[in-house]
Amino acid sequence: MLKIENLHASVDGKKILKGINLTVKPGEVHAIMGPNGSGKSTLSNVIAGRDGYEVTAGSVLFHGQDLLAMEPEERAWAGVFLAFQYPVEIPGVNNVYLLKAGLNARRRHQGLEELDAMEFMQLVREKAKLVELDQTFLSRGVNEGFSGGEKKRNEIFQMAVLEPSLAILDETDSGLDIDALRVVAHGVNALRSPERSVVMVTHYQRLLDYIEPDVVHVLVDGQVLKSGDKSLALELEKRGYDWVREEANA
Amino acid sequence: MPKLADIRKEAWDAFEQVGLPTTRQEEWKYTSLARLGSVLGEAWWTPAAPTSLSVADIEAFAIPNLDAWRVVFADGRLVESASSLPEGASLTPLSELISTNGEQAATALQWQADAALFNATVAANSALAEDGLCLCIADGLKLARPVYMLHVNSNPGAAHLRHGLWLGSQAEAHVIEHYAGVNEESGLTHAVTLVHLGQGAQLSHDRLQDESLKQFHLGRLDVTQLRDSHFISHAVALGASLSRLDIAVDLSDTGAACTLNGLYMPTGRQHCDHHTQIDHRAAHCTSRENYRGVLDGRAHGVFNGKIVVHIGASGTDSAQSNANLLLSDKAEIDAKPELVIHHDDVKAAHGCTVGQLDDKQLFYLKSRGISEDQARQMLTFAFADEVLTGMGQLALRRFIERAAFSKLPLDMDAEALVT
Numbered sequence: 001m002l003k004i005e006n007l008h009a010s011v012d013g014k015k016i017l018k019g020i021n022l023t024v025k026p027g028e029v030h031a032i033m034g035p036n037g038s039g040k041s042t043l044s045n046v047i048a049g050r051d052g053y054e055v056t057a058g059s060v061l062f063h064g065q066d067l068l069a070m071e072p073e074e075r076a077w078a079g080v081f082l083a084f085q086y087p088v089e090i091p092g093v094n095n096v097y098l099l100k101a102g103l104n105a106r107r108r109h110q111g112l113e114e115l116d117a118m119e120f121m122q123l124v125r126e127k128a129k130l131v132e133l134d135q136t137f138l139s140r141g142v143n144e145g146f147s148g149g150e151k152k153r154n155e156i157f158q159m160a161v162l163e164p165s166l167a168i169l170d171e172t173d174s175g176l177d178i179d180a181l182r183v184v185a186h187g188v189n190a191l192r193s194p195e196r197s198v199v200m201v202t203h204y205q206r207l208l209d210y211i212e213p214d215v216v217h218v219l220v221d222g223q224v225l226k227s228g229d230k231s232l233a234l235e236l237e238k239r240g241y242d243w244v245r246e247e248a249n250a
Numbered sequence: 251m252p253k254l255a256d257i258r259k260e261a262w263d264a265f266e267q268v269g270l271p272t273t274r275q276e277e278w279k280y281t282s283l284a285r286l287g288s289v290l291g292e293a294w295w296t297p298a299a300p301t302s303l304s305v306a307d308i309e310a311f312a313i314p315n316l317d318a319w320r321v322v323f324a325d326g327r328l329v330e331s332a333s334s335l336p337e338g339a340s341l342t343p344l345s346e347l348i349s350t351n352g353e354q355a356a357t358a359l360q361w362q363a364d365a366a367l368f369n370a371t372v373a374a375n376s377a378l379a380e381d382g383l384c385l386c387i388a389d390g391l392k393l394a395r396p397v398y399m400l401h402v403n404s405n406p407g408a409a410h411l412r413h414g415l416w417l418g419s420q421a422e423a424h425v426i427e428h429y430a431g432v433n434e435e436s437g438l439t440h441a442v443t444l445v446h447l448g449q450g451a452q453l454s455h456d457r458l459q460d461e462s463l464k465q466f467h468l469g470r471l472d473v474t475q476l477r478d479s480h481f482i483s484h485a486v487a488l489g490a491s492l493s494r495l496d497i498a499v500d501l502s503d504t505g506a507a508c509t510l511n512g513l514y515m516p517t518g519r520q521h522c523d524h525h526t527q528i529d530h531r532a533a534h535c536t537s538r539e540n541y542r543g544v545l546d547g548r549a550h551g552v553f554n555g556k557i558v559v560h561i562g563a564s565g566t567d568s569a570q571s572n573a574n575l576l577l578s579d580k581a582e583i584d585a586k587p588e589l590v591i592h593h594d595d596v597k598a599a600h601g602c603t604v605g606q607l608d609d610k611q612l613f614y615l616k617s618r619g620i621s622e623d624q625a626r627q628m629l630t631f632a633f634a635d636e637v638l639t640g641m642g643q644l645a646l647r648r649f650i651e652r653a654a655f656s657k658l659p660l661d662m663d664a665e666a667l668v669t
Contacts, residue, residue, distance in 0.1 A: 048617050049616075049617070050613055050617075051609065051613065071616065071622070072613060072616040072617045073616040073617075073619055073620060073621050073622065073625075075617075076616070076617055076618060076619035077619055081617075082617050084614070084617075087614070088608075088610045088611050088614045090611050090614065090615070090629070090632065091632065091636060092631070092632025092633065092635050092636050093615075093628050093629070093631075093632045098615065098618060098620070098628075099618070101618075101619075101620055101624065101628075102615075102618035102619035102620055103619070105619045105620065105621065105624075106619045141632075142614075158618065162618065162619070
């Protein structure tokens with residue numbers, strides 16, 4: 001589904017990603033862990049297509065397509081979704097309108113019929129229940145006046161409505177209390193399917209108690225230094241990151 | 251009270267002595283009325299010919315589904331057959347006052363050379379206005395429906411209008427001034443509205459200027475507020491080749507409050523100027539001002555918001571915000587907040603921004619599958635629409651949204667977008 005090869009990327013001339021290799025198969029859940037400044041968020045942003053990141057080498061293929069050649073909206077139509085670490089507030093743009101426009105744009109590109117207002121509202125209500133998002137949030141401005149936890153929950157709600165084939169969760173667990181974390185994890189788990197993959201970027205093992213990964217990668221200094229199963233996350237929690245670095249240098 | 255004829259003559263003399271404002275005056279630095287003379291010649295003060303518009307023609311301009319009393323002026327004159335006047339309130343056309351009762355007309359046509367934002371065109375309006383609406387609302391009376399004043403122009407020449415809105419103590423009303431037109435030749439709409447709010451009175455005043463792109467538009471709102479009264483204004487400027495609106499609010503007694511919201515969206519070669527002045531003369535008065543501009547093409551916008559806090563105005567609470575979105579690099583805005591504070595112990599906040607759309611917001615929308623063009627439109631819409639959120643009448647707000655966004659290349663269901 002997602003194949004990243006030798007990806008190098010810079011921000012303002014500073015090299016952040018230094019040769020990332022990562023393959024995600026359909027249905028898999030991958031966790032990317034690593035210390036601050038290791039390039040986790042840069043990787044998420046490069047996959048989603050944010051401006052300001054210069055890819056200097058390497059490739060990102062999504063279902064065999066060159067993802068890096070696509071605009072952010074084209075990536076969304078192809079099935080990529082980024083749950084933001086810091087979701088932006090957009091006063092005046094209705095939450096539900098945004099989703100309807102986004103979902104129907106994707107359906108058009110898939111050659112599917114657009115959902116009418118009734119079908120769409122039914123879908124939205126069902127998905128809002130999934131992440132226990134109060135109905136009143138639906139008609140508000142995008143993230144307008146939402147608390148940190150509400151914003152994250154709204155991201156997962158959007159993901160549930162848009163049903164991407166690849167979801168990237170950029171530190172979705174940060175700033176969440178245990179109850180909110182449980183709700184968010186429930187939303188993600190409900191979306192797991194043999195066709196859908198998830199890449200979770202996180203600092204903490206805590207999230208992985210709720211969303212069990214198939215593969216855990218350790219990202220240090222812009223490179224994936226080690227990959228393993230979920231027991232690797234537990235080891236990182238106990239021992240920190242230095243031993244991974246030392247092992248790689250040895 | 252001096253006689254009407256004397257007031258008219260004195261006003262015209264005063265105007266002749268001073269003439270039209272020029273760009274040498276600070277308050278007219280960015281707006282030249284030279285074209286008024288050069289394009290219109292004598293027509294700028296000569297009344298337009300009686301309208302040739304039928305009632306059906308006029309209806310086509312009206313805001314649909316608006317539950318309101320309607321007063322129609324076409325080419326500067328009341329059209330009774332298209333109007334339905336409110337019961338209970340005293341409402342008299344200025345033309346009738348002029349012909350029957352000199353004294354009341356004199357009140358309506360008064361002008362004061364020392365008024366805030368005064369310029370000689372106000373005196374000219376006193377001299378030349380032939381019609382308008384004089385609305386007196388008795389103490390304690392609350393008008394159940396809005397009064398919708400529709401102004402339509404079709405002929406060259408000038409429509410000098412003078413409106414007076416007098417609300418007694420605790421009276422409440424909602425007045426909508428709507429200016430529209432189909433002029434193929436340039437003309438002038440010149441409308442001065444005097445507002446007087448008695449103790450505890452509340453007036454919601456919406457003003458939509460959507461004239462033909464050939465028209466010149468000069469407008470003025472002169473507001474005096476007594477104790478604990480509240481004035482809420484929404485001023486939207488979309489049309490006209492050149493438009494200027496002056497709003498002067500005098501918070502003259504304790505506890506008076508005003509809220510001024512404005513939206514201007516000049517495109518092409520339109521020139522659009524707003525000057526506001528709020529005078530805090532008494533203690534514990536509140537003013538809130540929020541003006542937003544969306545400018546495209548080679549449009550030129552001007553915003554000048556002056557707040558004056560006079561000696562003795564303890565506990566003044568004032569906040570002003572002006573934000574501008576430039577959609578083209580040829581568009582231009584001259585924005586200037588002005589605070590003049592003569593008293594300590596006051597709160598006066600102001601902010602002014604000029605910029606483009608937010609990249610983070612754009613990326614967020616695109617990452618959800620919204621195309622670049624549509625994302626830009628959504629953000630532009632949201633930026634402008636924020637000013638309209640407090641409007642009482644949904645039909646009016648939707649009408650303004652449609653009119654405003656028909657000026658932009660907008661391909662979406664705008665009504666579903668708004669929050």
